[in-house]
Amino acid sequence: MSHHRIALEAVGFTYPDGTAALADVSLEVTHGESVAIVGANGAGKSTLLLHLNGVLLATRGRVVVGDLPVTKDTLPHVRRTVGTVFQDPDDQLFMPTVFDDVAFGPLNLGMPEAECRDRVQACLEQVGAWHLRNRPPHRLSGGEKRRVAIAAVLAMSPDILLLDEPSTGLDPRGRRQVIELLRGFTHTKIVVTHDLDLVLRLCPRTVILSEGRVAADGPSKRLLADAALLERCGLEGPPEALVCPRCGDGSRL
Amino acid sequence: MHMADALLSPEVGGAMWLATGATIAVASRKLKRDTDHRHIPLMGVVGAFVFAAQMVNFTIPGTGSSGHFAGGMLLAILLGPHAAFLSMASVLVVQGLFFADGGLLAMGANIFNMGFLPCYIVYPLLYRPLAGGRADPGRRRVAAWLGAVMALQLGALGVVLETRASGIAELPLFAFLAAMQPIHLAIGIVEGLITVAVIEFVTRAEPGMLAALPPAAAPSVPGFPKRALAGLAILAVVVGGFISWLASAHPDGLEWSIARLTGEAELSAPQDGPHGLAARIQESVAFLPDYAFPAAGTAETTAQEDSGGWIAPDAGTTVSGLLGGGLTLLIAGFAGWALRRRPSSPASPTS
């Protein structure tokens, strides 16, 4: 019995306006895995992500987090287990100071103040942002915002981390720092992204979505080197994934 | 159209804060009872939108001048009265802080003029009945336009009445009205057009949006507080009116009420002891003793009635008063210079 497991069983979802975003998705991620979910715009990535943290509830099939299916009643459990780092940190950092923002989750979980203070400090130190604690979020750089958003999620001590485009809008150094930070985490990680280079650095396994279905699911190196598959799914491989044609073992050119 | 502390008497400012504070409390309780909390971030972000919109000037056609958007009516239509009022109130608070629009005391009056009036007077009494059901977009358009015009007219009227009730400015009521109302009619007409156009734009771009707004935010006539709020408004007007009448009868309301509280009028204060000494000192050196400034025109009659009581100010005292004031200013300046923080003091990052 592990909380770190997350599974989708024949999940389908149609928006109230009739747009079918997910047709039939089955997927299982187990303890400690780091999985990338990639796909062209409109493939259903974001919708899928919102199912994993219970913001959307499947219209068909079911999502299981740990041992419990995601329903209205199990949402508190789901949200404690699954931590989501949203694409735009400005959406996620809604409190007026960094400290308040990181404390928001733990306080909602009913954590006593003294403990919460320690937790906030530990999480901010973990992402190297303790010195920013009194700043308002609009006075942070893109990379700082991202790291604080990650700390805010860590403060809920989730077992599973969901990351939506963690490298968007970052300069090369900020991007490298975030990737290094994420590599250090032992959580089960699910990363939704267009950044295929990040996938290669962070996620051994990749799931490719296309038109609301799983088009491929396997080792990142193999999938991202499969030009025909990528082409079919509307993707373009990263230069790093170009495999040496002679040895074919995925070593970079 | 911001009221300013400098034009406000404490009685009027206090009465307006009372009315505004009570409304904030009622609206907050109303929203808190709602189990759907989508409106909380919505009010914040849409409030920020109104704030940003107010910073842009637009041209008023035909006049060559410019005005800026107020947004009270638009918010009321989009979010419903309670959420719109709180959103508007927070915009005015932050604006009051960042732009120094008006001041701390005037904030109550400003929230009343630009938040309370559109959300709790114009919206339920004019917009709702006029707009009717959702079926007729033409009627809704007219209602939204008229609502925005009326909201601005009432707001300007509020400024005029509050200023007059305070009695600091001498501008006669009708001259003030003649200056304020037409300007705000011109701005209001454009404000109304913009309000209608924005609602049209939003409903056309995303037809589902207005419907998808959370229940608390969906347009609705305020339920229970209607009567309570009407009562509150009347109370505020009565209290404000009464207090300002008192204030005008007794130029210094604070002193008057203290005298009442302690049960002794200034004149019957004991003539000896520290109090008597203070009174004597005040009597002898008071700049404009007892504010003996008869309004223009009534000067002679008052002076006759209160023969001796209203001493024509003696030039020596008043000049000495100004001199003393200037001296205190110098002292304050010197103290500030002596106590100033050296620019070189370490400005460590936030601790």
Next chain:
Amino acid sequence: MNGPHAAFDLGTLDRLSQGTSPIHQLDPRAKLLVTLAFVVAVVSLDKYAVADLLPFFLFPVLILARSGVPFRFVARKVAVVAPFAILVGVFNPLFDQAIVLRIGEFGVTGGWLSFASILLRFALTIGALLLLVATTSVPALGRAAERLGAPSVFVMQILGLYRYLFLLVGESQRTLRAYRLRAADGGRPAWRIFAQILGQLLLRAVARARRVHEAMLCRGFDGELRLMGTLRFAGRDWTFLALWLAAFIALRFLRPAEMLGALVTGGAQ
């Protein structure tokens, strides 16, 4: 940006409020209450009060000195917002022409005196307000208001507005710049275009609010605002509060200007 607040760049006040001076470090509640008491004391003076207003400058001057907020900054901001008060007050000399004060040959009318009083009041109240904001961040003020009894829904509203203010102002500035680059006259937009720009901004704002709500839900939001109790009312806050309240009462009722004036002119009457 060509709005009425063009001279105010939001950022400066916000940056100043992040300072570390002794005034910045005071509890926001103490500063809020003292400023409020100051404003009430100032506006409660008689409409012709001029001399009695001058000693009140002690408060802004000392705060200015101890906080390190630049004087020129505050003075400029006060001047920028003054027009309305001046416009309304300037009629006083016209309507109140009773001569109330003689300085040598010159007779000063009540109207001029009350107009001067309005200007002084304005400088004092707005100056004090600006100093409060320049030494206390909006989040701290919100927290103070909450502890002083303001409804948490409303405080949350102010904090949320403050959080997204800078973002949306930036968004609207970019949209306007894009408009001006393509507009024929390059000036301020006509109302019809302005309405379209607003509509677009509003749509984006609503979409953002939806995403923010999702993010809040994911961190256990249930409608209750829970703020960590980081405020501590220490000895120096009590001292600050008590001393200034006493000073305002003294300035208001003892009228040091008169006393000092009487002293230096050898007593009058």
